[in-house]
Amino acid sequence: MLPEPHEDEIQFILDALSDYLCIKVRRTDVLSAWSGIRPLAMDPRAKNTESISRDHVVCEDFPGLVTITGGKWTTYRSMAEDAVDAAIKAGNLNPTNECITHNLILTGGYGWDPAKFTTIAQQYVRMKRTGDGKVAPGIMDTAVAKHLSHAYGVLAERVATIAQNEGLGKRLAHGYPFLEAEVAYCARYEYCESATDFIARRCRLAFLDTDAAGQALPRVIEILAAEHNWDKSRKHDELRKSREFLETFKSSKNAQFNKSQ
Incomplete structure (x- = not known):
């Protein structure tokens, strides 16, 4: 059983924010809320x-x-x-x-610099259809390029290549820079084996916006199913587990989402 945040804990944080912000943060402004258990260690040699x-x-x-x-x-x-x-x-x-x-430098860090995102944006070409049916090149916006560069370092070019060559250049959720290509990349190169793993630990969308994570779930599962050859039963199980996981992120918006599902 995953720990869930209590309403009084959420309200406590909102009340504390009022001491530092010049605006009033409302309960309805909370997009996601979560709780965890922190282990405390005691030295066995200690006397108290x-x-x-x-x-x-x-x-x-x-x-x-x-x-x-x-x-x-x-x-x-x-x-x-x-x-x-x-x-x-x-x-x-x-x-x-x-x-x-x-x-030691983490994977993707060798050769990276803060301006690397410009190269990714400039080299990326995605063909898209216009309203009149013509095909025109689509560019990668700066927010997405910066996200990929900071998340994957120089390996962001691999993600961009998947997005460009495999038609996975769409965002998973409106307002957030996470691409469909990231799901495929994480499945192939970072051992991502479940939808919960992706929305919680790879892109952290569950922690940013529970409602957006719920809306992205079907597409995330569809891509992971293609990468791991999941059958209908496994896809259904992934959707159930992921929704149960998101239910622990108590917020007014995701409560409404759960009821609508």
Whole structure:
């Protein structure tokens, strides 16, 4: 069972916003709301609960057995470094160099620069039909090009190529820069195996606008089905699970969406 935000928690945040904004944020302005469970770690060597930490804890419970607990996704590199350092100490190892992961560049980062989006927009050509039936070149708008560049780095060109060559250049949801091509790309190169995975962890649309995520679902599932050879039963199951997942994002708009479905 996924945790769901309570109405009083949503209202608490809205009330707190009034201290920092010059406008009134209404309940109907909330496009998505979510809740999570944060693990708190306590060092087993501690004598009281004052050592309970919101960060991770590394300890050697038994000789040679290193345990790491707590932490969060955004500090996974630091967590790994601390765990390896503890293992080196526990095993009396002699590494040839210090940790190098803090200097590593993520996939797609080599050769990237902030102006890379202009190249993507300029090179992209999508043929589209005009009202009179003629075919005219369609360009990629700046918002989409910037999104692809910041999300995929130099690999954004791969996404743009899929959009151009496979007719997947449309946006998944109005007002958001996410393209249909991203679904195919994530399925082929980033191990995206479910619709929930895409709307929640790849494009984060579920966290930005629950209603928009719900509207994008059918197309997301259609593309993933083509990539993974899903049958009708699997597509139906994906739609059910994804809608159940979106129901946990309590907002006035997505509540209306769920009723209409």
